[in-house]
Amino acid sequence: DAGVIQSPRHEVTEMGQEVTLRCKPISGHNSLFWYRQTMMRGLELLIYFNNNVPIDDSGMPEDRFSAKMPNASFSTLKIQPSEPRDSAVYFCASSLKGTPTSGELFFGEGSRLTVL
Amino acid sequence: AQSVTQLGSHVSVSEGALVLLRCNYSSSVPPYLFWYVQYPNQGLQLLLKYTTGATLVKGINGFEAEFKKSETSFHLTKPSAHMSDAAEYFCAVQGDEKLTFGTGTRLTIIP
Numbered sequence A: 001d002a003g004v005i006q007s008p009r010h011e012v013t014e015m016g017q018e019v020t021l022r023c024k025p026i027s028g029h030n031s032l033f034w035y036r037q038t039m040m041r042g043l044e045l046l047i048y049f050n051n052n053v054p055i056d057d058s059g060m061p062e063d064r065f066s067a068k069m070p071n072a073s074f075s076t077l078k079i080q081p082s083e084p085r086d087s088a089v090y091f092c093a094s095s096l097k098g099t100p101t102s103g104e105l106f107f108g109e110g111s112r113l114t115v116l
Numbered sequence B: 001a002q003s004v005t006q007l008g009s010h011v012s013v014s015e016g017a018l019v020l021l022r023c024n025y026s027s028s029v030p031p032y033l034f035w036y037v038q039y040p041n042q043g044l045q046l047l048l049k050y051t052t053g054a055t056l057v058k059g060i061n062g063f064e065a066e067f068k069k070s071e072t073s074f075h076l077t078k079p080s081a082h083m084s085d086a087a088e089y090f091c092a093v094q095g096d097e098k099l100t101f102g103t104g105t106r107l108t109i110i111p
Helices: none
Strands: A005-007 A010-013 A019-024 A031-038 A042-050 A053-056 A065-071 A074-079 A088-095 A111-115 B003-007 B010-014 B019-026 B032-038 B044-050 B056-058 B064-068 B073-078 B087-095 B098-101 B105-110
Touching (some): A042 A065, A042 B098, A053 A065, B003 B098, B019 B032, B019 B087, B019 B105, B032 B064, B032 B073, B044 B073, B073 B087
Parallel strands (some): A010 A111, B010 B105
Antiparallel strands (some): A019 A074, A031 A042, A031 A088, A042 A053, A065 A074, A088 A111, B019 B073, B056 B064, B087 B098
16 A cells, blocks of 8 residues: 655755655545654644645745645645755655544655755 | 643663653643654654543554653653664644644664
C-alpha cells in the first residue's frame, strides 16, 4: 500500500527561481497538510486542506508561498520567487476523516529544498 | 491555544539503559497527545497517542508514555534502549484540527 508520495526528494535552485513541490496523499485520505522543517524553527504547519479545500493557511510565511489541491490525489506547494531562507525540508502529510482527531498523520519522506 | 515543550534537545543513553524523553503540554481543553519518531532522511511516523481512557499508553518498538494531568506531562519511556532507537522524537498536541509539534529531542544511543 503506497504511502504519501512527495517529489522531488531534493531540489537545488537559485534565488529568484520558482519552486514547485508535489504531493500525492494516501488514497482515501481527505485531509492534507504541508509542513516545513528547519533547524531554527522546527516543524511548522504551513497550510492544510480538508476535502481539497484550504482550511487554514495562517502558517504560510508570505505571499511568495501558495498551495493548491485541485483534486483528492494531488497537491502542490509553490514558492515564487524563492529565497535562501526558504531552504528547508518540506513535508506533506495526509490523514483520514477531515481532521486529525486520531492524530495519526502519515508523512511523506519530504522534499529537501536548497536555495542558493 | 495548545503547545508542547520538550525538555532537552539532545539525550544520550547507553544501550540497554532506560530511555526517558520529557514533554509538557499546555492546553485549555482535555488534550490529545502524541509522540512521533523521525529517522534520518525520513518523514515522521506515529509512535503512540493518548486521546481518552487509560493514561498509560503503549506504542510501537517497546515505547510507552503516561499522561499525567496534574503535572501536564506526557513523558516517553522505554525500559531498555536499542541502537535502532537512535532518532529524533517529537511530542505533539492536537488543537482544533491541527497538530502542534514540539521542537524535538534527538536521541543518541551509546554502544
